Amino acid sequence: MAEIEVRDIRHVYDQGTADETVAVDQVNLTLQDGTANALLGPSGCGKTTLLQIISGLLQPTEGQVLIDGEDVTDKPPSERDIAQVFQFPVIYDSMDVYGNLAFPLRNGGVPEAEIEERIQKIADLLELNDILHSSPSNLGPELNQLVALGRGIIRADTSAILFDEPMTDVEPARKLTIRRRVKEAQQEFEITALYVTHDQHEALTFAEQVAIMRDGHLVQYDTGENLYENPVNTFIGHFIGSPGMNLLDCGLTQTNGAPHAQIGPHEISVSEDIHSEIDLNWTDCQIGIRPSSVTVQVADPKEDTHYIPATVDQVEMVGGYQILTTCLDDTDVEVKARVAHDFMIEEGASIWLSFPPGTIQFFHEKQAVHAS
Amino acid sequence: MGIRVENLHKSFGTEKVLDGITIDITDRSFFSVVAPTGAGKTTLLRILAGIESADAGTVYYDGTEMSDVAVQDRSVGMVYQEFINYPSLTVRENLASPLQVSDENYSAEEIERRVQETAEMLKIDHILNNLPEEVSGGEAQRTAISRALIKEPDYLFMDEPLANLDYKLREQLRGDFERLFSEQDTTVIYATPQAGDALAMSTHIGFLHDGKIIQKALRDEIYYRPRYLPVAEYLGEPPMNIVPVTLVQESTSTDRYFEVDEDTRIPATGFDSLSPGEDYLLGFRPQDMRLSENGEASISPALSFVETVGSTSTLHMNFQGREIYALHPDPVHLDTGTSISFALDPQKFYVYDPEAGDLIATGSSIPSFS
Numbered sequence: 232m233a234e235i236e237v238r239d240i241r242h243v244y245d246q247g248t249a250d251e252t253v254a255v256d257q258v259n260l261t262l263q264d265g266t267a268n269a270l271l272g273p274s275g276c277g278k279t280t281l282l283q284i285i286s287g288l289l290q291p292t293e294g295q296v297l298i299d300g301e302d303v304t305d306k307p308p309s310e311r312d313i314a315q316v317f318q319f320p321v322i323y324d325s326m327d328v329y330g331n332l333a334f335p336l337r338n339g340g341v342p343e344a345e346i347e348e349r350i351q352k353i354a355d356l357l358e359l360n361d362i363l364h365s366s367p368s369n370l371g372p373e374l375n376q377l378v379a380l381g382r383g384i385i386r387a388d389t390s391a392i393l394f395d396e397p398m399t400d401v402e403p404a405r406k407l408t409i410r411r412r413v414k415e416a417q418q419e420f421e422i423t424a425l426y427v428t429h430d431q432h433e434a435l436t437f438a439e440q441v442a443i444m445r446d447g448h449l450v451q452y453d454t455g456e457n458l459y460e461n462p463v464n465t466f467i468g469h470f471i472g473s474p475g476m477n478l479l480d481c482g483l484t485q486t487n488g489a490p491h492a493q494i495g496p497h498e499i500s501v502s503e504d505i506h507s508e509i510d511l512n513w514t515d516c517q518i519g520i521r522p523s524s525v526t527v528q529v530a531d532p533k534e535d536t537h538y539i540p541a542t543v544d545q546v547e548m549v550g551g552y553q554i555l556t557t558c559l560d561d562t563d564v565e566v567k568a569r570v571a572h573d574f575m576i577e578e579g580a581s582i583w584l585s586f587p588p589g590t591i592q593f594f595h596e597k598q599a600v601h602a603s
Numbered sequence: 604m605g606i607r608v609e610n611l612h613k614s615f616g617t618e619k620v621l622d623g624i625t626i627d628i629t630d631r632s633f634f635s636v637v638a639p640t641g642a643g644k645t646t647l648l649r650i651l652a653g654i655e656s657a658d659a660g661t662v663y664y665d666g667t668e669m670s671d672v673a674v675q676d677r678s679v680g681m682v683y684q685e686f687i688n689y690p691s692l693t694v695r696e697n698l699a700s701p702l703q704v705s706d707e708n709y710s711a712e713e714i715e716r717r718v719q720e721t722a723e724m725l726k727i728d729h730i731l732n733n734l735p736e737e738v739s740g741g742e743a744q745r746t747a748i749s750r751a752l753i754k755e756p757d758y759l760f761m762d763e764p765l766a767n768l769d770y771k772l773r774e775q776l777r778g779d780f781e782r783l784f785s786e787q788d789t790t791v792i793y794a795t796p797q798a799g800d801a802l803a804m805s806t807h808i809g810f811l812h813d814g815k816i817i818q819k820a821l822r823d824e825i826y827y828r829p830r831y832l833p834v835a836e837y838l839g840e841p842p843m844n845i846v847p848v849t850l851v852q853e854s855t856s857t858d859r860y861f862e863v864d865e866d867t868r869i870p871a872t873g874f875d876s877l878s879p880g881e882d883y884l885l886g887f888r889p890q891d892m893r894l895s896e897n898g899e900a901s902i903s904p905a906l907s908f909v910e911t912v913g914s915t916s917t918l919h920m921n922f923q924g925r926e927i928y929a930l931h932p933d934p935v936h937l938d939t940g941t942s943i944s945f946a947l948d949p950q951k952f953y954v955y956d957p958e959a960g961d962l963i964a965t966g967s968s969i970p971s972f973s
Contacts, residue, residue: 273769273772274739274769403639403797403798407917407919408926410910411919411926414908415907415908431771431912432770435912436910436911455912456934459914469771474774475771521914523913523914547778548799548802548803550799550915551840551888551889551915552890552932571890572888573970575970
């Protein structure tokens with residue numbers, strides 16, 4: 232296994248023509264040896280282009296690809312020892328599962344006894360023992376995808392594995408199981424892995440660190456926890472989380488010597504450690520709060536001024552919880568709040584929300600404001 | 604204006620796809636047909652819309668039998684998984700096209716009014732002069748939906764319309780759809796393999812299994828009271844956990860337990876209608892499992908691994924050779940192999956018959972619907 236580094240990568244399609252498009256711009260990224268990484272972003276963000284540059288299918292316009300410090304930018308895919316798992320499983324129908332797994336090893340002249348040993352290990356890990364002698368054409372796309380994965384990691388000299396939307400063809404109900412097996416294989420073999428997807432759930436569950444791209448740029452490369460707790464800007468705040476962070480336009484006021492966010496008639500305290508960073512003359516400010524951090528109360532909290540009255544517009548069941556879309560009273564500001572799946576509430580109901588100060592992010596001109 | 608379907612059958616060669624479908628689709632409802640891929644959802648939708656004929660059975664729109672009414676004479680719109688727009692026409696022209704080719708001779712003003720109104724409703728009024736290739740995937744799909752809606756059809760059929768879209772867009776469109784159709788007169792029939800999409804948007808859900816709609820109910824009802832095991836195991840994110848148990852009661856006590864094995868007994872408080880000595884399947888939702896402290900354990904599964912997304916952790920576990928899941932509302936940091944226990948609340952249990960697979964009892968806090 233190996234460390235993969237991309238340095239100052241820029242890629243332009245149709246350069247010098249009217250259709251010239253910058254797909255990847257100034258991307259620097261190091262994938263540490265043996266780690267699980269994901270490349271996440273909306274369609275057209277440049278993630279597939281970057282993947283192809285790493286695998287060698289595409290030559291970057293500028294920049295280098297290094298494997299364990301060695302510049303491989305000019306090397307073809309076959310000399311990079313990078314395995315790939317694509318959207319749709321690529322396997323040989325003419326061989327059984329065992330033959331498919333053995334194929335890369337037989338090609339490399341590995342002795343049969345060793346082949347058998349390695350196949351056994353892979354089959355145990357990916358739970359393929361019962362189907363080793365089945366024909367791929369009799370298996371579903373899920374199992375075929377696992378076979379493709381097994382074949383990718385079976386060689387001892389594989390330097391990394393790249394996944395390109397591997398769950399596309401997998402039944403929703405089977406995804407949990409398949410995800411677990413893929414993850415366990417990555418951990419067991421300590422493979423340097425890069426998993427490309429538009430689905431944050433897949434990215435965050437697979438990877439220790441996730442690189443998020445937008446418009447060709449790398450916006451944040453970080454742990455799932457940091458992406459969620461400390462997004463660098465409002466794009467990450469909205470993109471990560473389902474639903475994303477509430478981003479509420481606000482003004483600024485000074486109350487009791489401390490800056491407060493002002494939304495309509497409501498004042499909201501912000502975290503004390505950024506008080507000194509805030510300039511009361513700023514415009515284009517937003518506070519951000521996760522739907523799971525919003526506290527919901529159905530009984531009038533009366534004296535407790537931390538609560539803001541709101542009205543429930545919509546109740547959706549999302550990811551095992553209910554998401555309430557509410558509107559803060561006397562404003563047109565929408566706030567989403569997460570409640571338990573069996574929390575009984577009707578659309579149109581009056582509720583009270585509070586935003587615990589420790590859970591609020593502050594953004595100025597879309598960038599996060601942090602304590603210095 | 605609802606749809607009634609009676610005893611619909613359809614086979615392709617020797618393969619029975621639909622095997623006696625009988626349902627009533629409520630007027631102006633948002634009805635989702637949920638099933639895994641290949642279960643016959645698309646066939647059912649095509650027959651309901653009149654694009655395909657059934658081998659047997661009858662479809663009624665608003666009480667009128669529709670067998671002899673061609674699809675072009677029905678008040679229906681269709682949206683498919685692949686968003687189909689005319690590539691050489693602008694979004695505006697795409698929207699106008701169904702009205703222009705209609706027999707109803709819409710005036711230019713009427714066409715313009717409807718295009719504008721529909722575009723505003725679907726939030727594509729800013730791209731009316733663009734070609735489909737110049738707009739994002741979400742906008743292209745909203746254009747296709749607008750085209751299906753522009754004739755103000757009584758019935759709109761959508762076959763996995765969100766399948767090809769990015770995750771974030773899907774999330775947004777789910778919310779948009781729910782809002783849009785709750786204000787429309789259109790009856791929506793929506794096919795999807797995604798339990799999450801159906802739970803987020805629908806007013807009613809039907810579950811298609813072995814060629815039959817085995818349960819059709821209000822969204823909340825089918826979620827809280829899945830009448831059959833396949834429905835329970837499908838309609839949840841993650842699915843309901845199911846464990847085989849035997850009800851036991853010692854002769855010296857009135858306490859009852861669901862016995863998993865000699866070492867594992869789960870309190871069966873409140874399940875007085877069940878018979879001691881009988882086998883059952885015990886169901887409990889991943890959200891209703893609470894990591895136990897101070898030894899109040901009900902079950903102690905082996906932890907395979909933990910997935911944390913944002914503030915929610917999903918614990919993957921192995922219990923008695925089955926994969927089970929727990930959903931935790933805060934991130935938990937636990938290593939594989941850590942020994943953990945859960946307290947389970949009998950008030951939130953589901954009990955299924957192991958042979959017939961039907962729901963025979965629930966805990967007292969599971970809502971009932973009359």
